[in-house]
Each structure stands twice: as C-alpha cells, then as structure tokens.
Amino acid sequence: MKRWMTAAMIVCAMAAKGQTYEAEVRSNRVGALEVRVAGERLSEPYIELDGGRQIEIAFDMLQPEAGERLAYSVVHCDADGRRSALAPMEYMDGFNGLEVDDEAPSFNTTVAYRHYRLRLPNEQVRLKVSGNYAVEVYAEGHPERVLLRARFGVVEPQVEIRGEATANTDVALNRDVQQVHFTVDTKALTVRFPQRELKVFVEQNGRPDTRVGDLQPTSIGGTRLGYEHDRRLIFEAGNEYRRFECLTFRYAGMGVERIGFVNPYYHVDLRQDGPRRMYVYDEDQDGRCFTACSGCGEAEREADYGVVHFAYASDRLPGGEVYLVGDLVQNRFDERSRMAYNEASGRYEAALLLKQGYYNYGYAFVPDGERRGRMPAGDGSFYEAENEYTILVYYRPAAGRYDRLVGRLTIGGR
Incomplete structure (x- = not known):
C-alpha cells in the first residue's frame, strides 16, 4: 500500500509540475477553510523558519462519511507558486501522505460535518527551508483527488x-x-x-x-x-470591504435582511448591495473572515451552516463577469465566486453555503480574457480606502x- 501511494504521489507531482499553487477549495464537501498563524484569529499565513510558530489549516468536511480518513502532502514552491526543484527530503523532515488526525464531529447543528485542524510544523513534519509552501488534502490513498489546497510562507529574515x-x-x-x-x-x-x-x-x-x-x-x-x-x-x-455577521439563525445580524428555513438549510438573505459612489469608512479586515456563533462554547464544532444569498443591483455589465471577492471564496475567480445576472430583478446574484461567523466581502469585475479584477462600473474607487x-x-x-x-x-x- 505504501509503495502504491509513493508511486501515485510521484505521478501527481510530475503532472502538477507546471501549475501554480494557490489556496483553493476543490470539493463542494469542503467548508470554512481558514489558513492562519496558530493562536491568531486574523493573520496572514506567514511564519519564520524555526521561529516556534505554526501555521494552522482548519476546515470542515460536510456530509461526513463513516470511516473516512484524510491525508495531506506538503509541497515546496518557487517564488511564482510553482513546484520547486527540491525533493521532499530536501525541504522537510517527515513524510507526505500522513493522516489529518485532529478532527471532531459537529455538535447540535442542522448541517452535519467533521471539523479538521492541521498545524505545521508538527511532531511528524519539520520544515527545513524557507519559501512558499502548499498543502494538499485528499482522501487517504487518493493523492490524485485533491479536496483542497492551502498556501503559506516560511520566512528566514535576511533583508x-x-x-x-x-x-x-x-x-x-x-x-x-x-x-x-x-x-x-x-x-x-x-x-x-x-x-x-x-x-x-x-x-x-x-x-x-x-x-x-x-x-x-x-x-x-x-x-x-x-x-x-x-x-x-x-x-x-477601491473602497472598504462590505461586512456581514451571522452568529445565530434566531435573528438577523449586521448586514442581514432576513433569515428563513427551507429544508434542509437555513437561508440568509443579505441586504442588497449596489454601486457606492462615495467613500464609506468602516473598520474592515481587508477581506478576512472567521467562524463564530452566539451562545456556543466551541464555535469550530457548534457553528451551523446556512445558504447565504448575495445581491448586487446593477445593469448588466458587458465584456466580463462579476465575482465575489474575499477569503470566503479564497480570493479566486471561479464558478463558485462568479455571480449570475438576474434579468428579472436587475441584479447580480450568488449563493454560498457558509458557516456562521464574521465575514468581509467585495465585488470585482473581471474583463473577458483578463485575470485581474477591478471595481464594477459605477462603483467608485477612493484614495481614502484602507x-x-x-x-x-x-x-x-x-x-x-x-x-x-x-x-x-x-x-x-x-
């Protein structure tokens, strides 16, 4: 079995040699992916080499399956995010394919899930060099079926x-x-x-x-x-990020218009957004989010999931697409973050299954054939933005x- 897994990992590594590693959720069963410095609620994912700090990768697996076991691999990357020329033994002490064994089931939630947490470095894996790193999580024995990717950096301060x-x-x-x-x-x-x-x-x-x-x-x-x-x-x-909080389904929190239940999910309708033609000061967290819930002792296990509905009132914008922006979608422009235009309501709409907590988010217009987002037409950009x-x-x-x-x-x- 171990020999088969090693061969599979080599094949996967060869296939992935030219790709860029960024944070990414690749399965609709994965929820609430957070990558941060362990012990810090809001932080950038960077630690110092041999500095005593750890990177924490936390996520949920929805619709948990009996006996399901997850494993992970650590990939060292070049400055541009592509797999480096180093072999695993050159950038870490330890082995790929180890189990993510820090996990616990959800408690008293309408949506069942298992919460997982992985910290690096740990007793089994020590990082030996600085640079960009990616972690891939997959079902044990199937490294070719990546469920999620997390990205972080290890710094050796020399400049x-x-x-x-x-x-x-x-x-x-x-x-x-x-x-x-x-x-x-x-x-x-x-x-x-x-x-x-x-x-x-x-x-x-x-x-x-x-x-x-x-x-x-x-x-x-x-x-x-x-x-x-x-x-x-x-x-x-740009402008400051927009915010909403959903800590309970009993009442609407900041930025929430209404909450209702349609089996099997709670549905959270946010207040309709639209172009902001003036600078709006707000103490945002520059696109970050974190799990929280009202009256619970352990939010990672007790926070529930609901379908959050986003709406951005606007004429249809030709020549491109509108996307959600922020850590809630790993700042990726893909089908999960893309908004669909509703001709009847005259607005862009999207729905995401999200865990209760505090969220920053924004909107970006991406012209056809381009990769960089910009403010949607009519939405102002202001030098005062933090x-x-x-x-x-x-x-x-x-x-x-x-x-x-x-x-x-x-x-x-x-």
Whole structure:
C-alpha cells in the first residue's frame, strides 16, 4: 500500500509540475477553510523558519462519511507558486501522505460535518527551508483527488524592508489609486546581481489577481535597493470591504435582511448591495473572515451552516463577469465566486453555503480574457480606502536551486 501511494504521489507531482499553487477549495464537501498563524484569529499565513510558530489549516468536511480518513502532502514552491526543484527530503523532515488526525464531529447543528485542524510544523513534519509552501488534502490513498489546497510562507529574515503606500502617486494626487514605494537593504546577504538574484512581489489584500512580480530596483546605493516611482506599483484603491455577521439563525445580524428555513438549510438573505459612489469608512479586515456563533462554547464544532444569498443591483455589465471577492471564496475567480445576472430583478446574484461567523466581502469585475479584477462600473474607487500591501522578497544565488523567502513586510495604505 505504501509503495502504491509513493508511486501515485510521484505521478501527481510530475503532472502538477507546471501549475501554480494557490489556496483553493476543490470539493463542494469542503467548508470554512481558514489558513492562519496558530493562536491568531486574523493573520496572514506567514511564519519564520524555526521561529516556534505554526501555521494552522482548519476546515470542515460536510456530509461526513463513516470511516473516512484524510491525508495531506506538503509541497515546496518557487517564488511564482510553482513546484520547486527540491525533493521532499530536501525541504522537510517527515513524510507526505500522513493522516489529518485532529478532527471532531459537529455538535447540535442542522448541517452535519467533521471539523479538521492541521498545524505545521508538527511532531511528524519539520520544515527545513524557507519559501512558499502548499498543502494538499485528499482522501487517504487518493493523492490524485485533491479536496483542497492551502498556501503559506516560511520566512528566514535576511533583508530589511521599509515602505509606504500613499495616495500621492505618479499619475494622480488624492484620486482613485494608491502607490507603493519601498526599499530593501540586503546587508545580511551577499547579493552580487540583485536584478537576477532577487525576486520581489507586491500584492493587495492577499489577492493573487493583484500580485505584481518581476520588479526591478529603480535605484541602487550600496546594499540599499529602491523600488520607487514604478507605475506597476500603482493599485486601484477601491473602497472598504462590505461586512456581514451571522452568529445565530434566531435573528438577523449586521448586514442581514432576513433569515428563513427551507429544508434542509437555513437561508440568509443579505441586504442588497449596489454601486457606492462615495467613500464609506468602516473598520474592515481587508477581506478576512472567521467562524463564530452566539451562545456556543466551541464555535469550530457548534457553528451551523446556512445558504447565504448575495445581491448586487446593477445593469448588466458587458465584456466580463462579476465575482465575489474575499477569503470566503479564497480570493479566486471561479464558478463558485462568479455571480449570475438576474434579468428579472436587475441584479447580480450568488449563493454560498457558509458557516456562521464574521465575514468581509467585495465585488470585482473581471474583463473577458483578463485575470485581474477591478471595481464594477459605477462603483467608485477612493484614495481614502484602507488597504494592506504585502511585500515579499525572494533570493536565489547563481547556483541556488530554490527561492528563499528572505523578507516580508505588510503595510497599510490610504
């Protein structure tokens, strides 16, 4: 059995060599995927190498099956998210195919599920190098049938990053965009050719579609590299994320219009959204979400599921599609996050089976043939919006075989 599993993993690895690994739910049985630093409710999924912290990957399996066992594999990735050239024994102590054994059944919920939790590194798996990592979870014995993917980063701090995001940009002042400027000091590294040995990325609010890479320094002074006045680092400012909370089905929480039960699910109708032509200040969490419920002692097991209905009033927007945005859909533009236009009601609509909790979400218009989302037509973009920008610096010397993640900085911008 073990020999068969090893062969299957090799075949899967060869088939997946060219793909990009991002957070992804690949089964409609998977719910409430959260990837964070263990012990922190809202955090970016980055830890330091041998720093004593763990990444926690939590999720539910709906419609649990008797005797079902889940396993996981850890994949080391290059800066661009593709599988690196390293063999598992080179980037970790331990084995792939181990069981996800921290699990418990739901309690007193209308929708039955089993809650799973995986923390890395752990007693069986130690991560040996820095860089991007992906975890694939699948039914034991079937690594080719991936149920979900989680992505996180392990940092070995070797560079100093300082930066800011400002509305004073190279194209406008206090308008609808924000620009990121930053410096990287490599004094702890021997970097002879920074244009080739360093890979630098910037992304907004953890959204892969906003990620900008292949950045080159605009100035070099000793060990200090400047990334300033680069128009690729001008981002649409947008507006604050919208929010709703559903902690119980007994009454409507913030952002909820009504709640009803249609067997077998509770249905949660959110208040209808539409274009916002003014900046709306709100203390959002930049697209994040987390599980919570009213009057329960252990939300991970006691929070229930309901079908949440989203509605965005708008004329049909030609030349593209409208998608939901946020951690509730892993910031992916796919069939799960795509909204359908209802001609009768004159609005875009979507329905997701979600676990009770606090949610940030937004809307993005993606033009046909493109991968980057933007504010839907009529929805304003405002320099006052508070966004997060994550700067990642990778290092690979001339003879290196993988991209070391040597620096990370997250800054706020408005």
